[in-house]
Amino acid sequence: MGFAEKRGNYYRARYNAGEGKYLTVLDCNGVVVKFGTKREAKKAADDAEADLRRAGAAVDADVRRAASRTALGSETFGDYVSRWYGDQDLAPSTMENYCNHIEGHLLPHFDAIALSAIERRDIKQWEKGQKALYAASSVKTWRSTLHLILADAVDENLISSNPATQRRGRGKRAGRSRDRGPERVVTDPVGLLLIAERAALLSGRDDEFLGVILKGYTGLRWGELVGLETAFARPRRIRVEWQLYELGSGELVRCPPKDDSYRDVDIPDWLSRLVANHISEVKAAPCVCHGKTYVFRGLGTPRTREHHGPKAEDVARLAGVSTGTVSNVLNRPDRVADSTRVRVETAIADLGFVSGGRASGHAAHWRRSGFAAWVFTPAASGWYPKKAPQEARPVPVTADGVPTRGRNSQGRATACWVPIASGFTPHGCRHTHRTVMDELGTPKVLMDERMGHIDGSVSARYAHVTPGMRAQLMKDLTRMWEWSLAARRAMSPRSHVAVLDRLLQELP
Structure with missing residues (x-):
């Protein structure tokens, strides 16, 4: 129990430090605190004594935890990560990614090592070896997974610190990251239209034309485009309610959009008509995998586990x-x-x-890799990718720009496509839409809404989308669409893609 001691015209606070020893309350500079009243000194003494007891209890707890860690830290990384993975309850796509990172890249190196024995130099050595075999961006992702696992081990008091934590350089100016990838390739509305036309020429149908245009004018993610059900393709807007996420096994999982980014995406009248006409012409039936009717069909024949019957x-x-x-x-x-x-x-x-x-017939849904490799990339770059035994090669076309197929396609061709946007990918359509909105001066709050992004800043909390903002963006997108059609007709008044040919003929 602390007490107040009278010292001339002030009081000082005295408290029991144990073993019959009493200390005086001092300030941050080590000077005795002088209290004006006995009550204030008594309270300060009691508080100091209570703080001392709490500190002693904390020290005892640290000693007990350290002893426990000595035993628990001997658990191997492989044993711990198996238990850690079983405790996760995340989206199927995230679980699959974690599984691939762990089994393919972490366990081969850290499996039998005790958690407490993993040191920073071990992780650096592993990272160096991985970078010699794989892209730096991939290794960075795997290291992030390792950091997450070891961070949870720290929270469970199995290890005292996380050896996977990146130590930032101190006293040095931060420079451009060495692992930063190339800038994302974007295009303009004319380039987007030409790529959509080529995609339809490669597939021989209109689905790919509309898919590329819709992605470029709405910024939908790939899974949201593939998973767009006819029920959510509404007049003048697309409702993003679901996506189809493709797992490594090829299974397409119907799940909520990324980060629960449910939203309505406004579309101009001309795009709304294109979508409605496509749905009415295709008359798609519900797919066997989900029992839902989707706007877009797959390309090629469905995947099967094995082929039955004669080949x-x-x-x-x-x-x-x-x-x-x-x-x-x-x-x-x-x-x-x-x-x-x-x-x-x-x-x-x-x-x-x-x-x-x-x-x-046609597969139920597009496949990301097949669509990108054999439809989108050739349409954007003018080249087919390398596939053994054939090397990468230009897309052979006739004099009017239609791809030639079959045996001796290169010999029967009279020309080849020139690149429109080399390096352009399906995800680049999303970047293109965001860039176009920047050029149009679209308010950031509306851009974030369309892209499914969340701005957590205070200024964003006070910004709201208005009908006037939406109407102006629709006018601007329509103007850009009409400009791109006029530019395309200036190249040639007709197209071998039926839907585009009709649009060109309808121009005034």
Whole structure:
């Protein structure tokens, strides 16, 4: 119990420090505090004594925790991360990413090492080895996962500090990050229109044309575009309620949009008509995987776990021809001699062969990698990607710009496409839409709403979207669309893409 001690015209506070020893309350400079009243001194003494007891209890607890950590820290990284992963309850996509990071890149190096034995130099050595094999941006992502795991181990008092924490340089000017990737490629409305036209020429249908245009004029994420259901394609707006996220196994999971960014995205009247006309013309049926009707269909035949029944190779072997000839008989019979065609058709009938395309039609949904590699990238860059045994090659086209296909396509071509925006990706459409809105002077609050972003600043709390802002943006986007159509018609008044050809003919 503390007490107040009278010292001339003031009081000083005295408190028990243990073992019969009493101390005096001092200020931050080590000078005795002089109190004007006995009551103030008594209270200060009691508070100082209570603080001393709490500090002693904390020291005891630290000693106990340190002893516990000595035993718990011996748990291996592999054992801990298995328990850590089982405790997570996150979106399927996030769980899959964590699993890939852990099993593919962390466990091979840290599996048998005790948590308390992992040091900063071990992580640096691992990171150096990974960067020799993989892109720096990927290694940075895997290190972030390692940091998260070890941070949770610190919170559980298994280790005293996180060795994966990046130590920033002190006393040095911060420079441009060495691991920073190249700037995202964007394009303008004319470039977007030309890429959309080429995508439709490559696919042979209008879906890809509308998909690229819709993505470029709304900024939808890829999963939101693929997962756009007809019920949410409403007059003058797109409701973002779901997305289809593609897992590594190929499964498409129907889940909420990223960061729960539910929103309504306004679209101009001309785009609303394009979407409505597309839905009415396609007359899509509900997909077998989700039971929902989507605006866009996949390209090519559906994926199956295995092929049942005779294959094209079996037909070719029985008829004594190549698989290319079998493909021509099925898709371009006019290119095959009558005698050969009859022989192949007889083999088809004898074997009961049914082509995949005829048996199952289009796949239910676009696949990110296939769409990017064989439709979008060739449309933007003018080049097909490398695929063994073929090297990267320009897209061969006829004199009127239509891609040639099949055997000797390069020999039958008279030209090739020039690049429109090399390095442009489907996600670049989202960057393009944001850049276009910047050029138009769109208020930031409206841009964030359309992109599904959240601005947590105080100024953003007092900013609100008005009908006038929405109407002005729709006018500006319409003006840019009409300008791009006029520029396209100046190149050629017709198009081999049906939907674009109609739009060009409707121009005044």
